[in-house]
Amino acid sequence: xxxxxxxxxxxxxxxxxxxxxxxxxxxxxxxxxxxxxxxxxxxxxxxxxxxxxxxxxxxxxxxxxxxxxxxxxxxxxxxxxxxxxxxxxxxxxxxxxxxxxxxxxxxxxxxxxxxxxxxxxxxxxxxxxxxxxxxxxxxxxxxxxxxxxxxxxxxxxxxxxxxxxxxxxxxxxxxxxxxxxxxxxxxxxxxxxxxxxxxxxxxxxxxxxxxxxxxxxxxxxxxxxxxxxxxxxxxxxxxxxxxxxxxxxxxxxxxxxxxxxxxxxxxxxxxxxxxxxxxxxxxxxxxxxxxxxxxxxxxxxxxxxxxxxxxxxxxxxxxxxxxxxxxxxxxxxxxxxxxxxxxxxxxxxxxxxxxxxxxxxxxxxxxxxxxxxxxxxxxxxxxxx
Numbered sequence: 154x155x156x157x158x159x160x161x162x163x164x165x166x167x168x169x170x171x172x173x174x175x176x177x178x179x180x181x182x183x184x185x186x187x188x189x190x191x192x193x194x195x196x197x198x199x200x201x202x203x204x205x206x207x208x209x210x211x212x213x214x215x216x217x218x219x220x221x222x223x224x225x226x227x228x229x230x231x232x233x234x235x236x237x238x239x240x241x242x243x244x245x246x247x248x249x250x251x252x253x254x255x256x257x258x259x260x261x262x263x264x265x266x267x268x269x270x271x272x273x274x275x276x277x278x279x280x281x282x283x284x285x286x287x288x289x290x291x292x293x294x295x296x297x298x299x300x301x302x303x304x305x306x307x308x309x310x311x312x313x314x315x316x317x318x319x320x321x322x323x324x325x326x327x328x329x330x331x332x333x334x335x336x337x338x339x340x341x342x343x344x345x346x347x348x349x350x351x352x353x354x355x356x357x358x359x360x361x362x363x364x365x366x367x368x369x370x371x372x373x374x375x376x377x378x379x380x381x382x383x384x385x386x387x388x389x390x391x392x393x394x395x396x397x398x399x400x401x402x403x404x405x406x407x408x409x410x411x412x413x414x415x416x417x418x419x420x421x422x423x424x425x426x427x428x429x430x431x432x433x434x435x436x437x438x439x440x441x442x443x444x445x446x447x448x449x450x451x452x453x454x455x456x457x458x459x460x461x462x463x464x465x466x467x468x469x470x471x472x473x474x475x476x477x478x479x480x481x482x483x484x485x486x487x488x489x490x491x492x493x494x495x496x497x498x499x500x501x502x503x504x505x506x507x508x509x510x511x512x513x514x515x516x517x518x519x520x521x522x523x524x525x526x527x528x529x530x531x532x533x534x535x536x537x538x
Contacts, residue, residue: 158296158318162190162240166258167197167213169245170221172361173424174443177206177450178470179245180334182312185326186243187212189319196239198254205424206447209337232257243315247301252291262294263315267301303505304463309333309470310477330473333450338429341422345430348416353385355431355448357439358403359396364508364515365441366399367458367523373406374525375438379532380414387430389444392420436535438528445469449492454535456493456528460517463503464494486531493531497523 167183169176176199183195194214197207201218219231235258242255244264255262266288292298297318299311313326320326340346356379358372376386388403390396400419404412422430427444428451431437437448438456448455449469457469464480464487471479471490479489483502487494496502497519508515 160241160261160319162193162261164239164241165190165193165195166217166235166239166242166255167195167245168242168251168254168258169197169199170219170248170251170254171200171203171246172443173203173206174446175246176204177333177335177443177446178308179312180206180210180450181309181331181470182243182245182315183210183212184332184334185313185316189316198235198258206336206443208339208425210334244295245312245315247288247291252294256294261296263297263318264291264295264299265301265311265315266291266298303466304482304503305465305478307465307470307478307480308467327477328475330475331470332472333446333470335428335431335447335450336425338432339423339425341426341429345416345418345421345426349387349430349433350385351433352383352435353387353416353433354379354436354438355387355389355434355453357389357437357442357444357448359390359393359399360440360442362507362513364513364517365460365462365520366516367440367520369399369402369406371523371525371528372403375528376403376407376415377411378525378529380411384414384435386415387434388415388417388419389422389427389430389439390417390419396420436532438532441467452491454491454493454538456495456531456535458520458523458528459494459496459503460520460523461502461504461506461508463505464496466505468492468494485527488535493535495523495527495531497521 169179195212196215197213198217200221204216207213220227239259242259242262244251244255247265247267299314317323360366379386388400390400397419400417431448431451431453434453437453439445440458441462445457446469452472455469463482465482468480469492471492474490481487485496499519502519507513508517
């Protein structure tokens with residue numbers, strides 16, 4: 154039984170000290186909190202350079218940036234800025250540092266607890282006991298906590314459940330359309346704006362880690378097919394060196410005629426500008442990464458390629474979905490709303506490991522075996538709709 158709190162906070166701090174995708178998936182939580190507390194002032198604390206997903210968000214009055222590894226002076230400055238300023242802190246990631254920030258900032262806290270192994274053997278039981286001990290102090294300082302479930306519980310559901318203590322029936326959190334709020338768009342630079350031609354498809358091949366990559370030759374085949382159907386292709390990528398190089402490698406495989414139909418946007422767009430491009434795209438195709446979540450939030454028809462990651466935990470949320478879980482754990486093809494998820498073959502899919510070697514630079518055989526024709530068939534089905 155979840156204890157009901159009648160707290161009506163005047164000042165609320167949301168804390169998300171991770172990547173840009175982790176910031177974006179907090180927006181349904183922020184919107185629901187706004188429904189509960191229409192007069193409250195909301196602030197957001199996160200890492201510098203990771204908060205562009207909140208650009209123009211109407212519910213956030215102040216964004217507080219901190220370095221991911223602050224100096225002593227940086228910590229002291231942040232401490233002075235936060236100290237007991239808030240009635241409530243909402244911790245959306247299970248990191249120790251996020252909880253320490255919440256302890257400094259607010260009188261009351263709710264938060265996510267993570268790291269729970271899924272297995273039932275003795276080794277996993279020992280890990281669970283160790284994690285429970287590590288989480289004990291976090292539970293102690295919170296009025297309510299939510300456990301991460303990496304296979305069964307969607308990350309949007311996980312965030313919304315942080316408000317369970319403030320509603321009389323937890324089902325109230327999921328009985329209306331749930332929307333991810335994208336950043337407000339920004340005008341494109343003339344270089345990109347003048348090059349765009351309708352209809353175009355945004356293709357985003359670069360994930361944060363190598364084990365979420367799809368083979369280069371497959372991207373080549375896909376772009377050749379799109380160009381042959383008279384689509385312009387916007388090849389999207391972050392400014393990161395490995396993503397820029399990945400785009401170059403893909404372009405090097407294309408013939409001259411096809412390359413004329415491709416815009417290499419690597420590092421040339423801000424996150425709000427990416428949103429502008431996505432809103433006008435006929436289709437988005439990408440891997441398991443934050444821009445894929447942004448595409449779905451922009452209501453663009455979205456096709457995403459999933460390997461090790463369970464879509465039940467981190468599949469792009471179909472905007473306006475009502476309920477707690479849009480997706481099945483394992484399905485070669487599934488479409489919900491504007492989102493289509495494709496998974497490779499194998500009984501181990503999804504394993505939630507870092508690829509087949511369980512390390513960041515590993516390959517994932519399930520993605521290696523997800524053939525371009527399966528993606529092309531999905532494109533045709535989506536475009537027909």
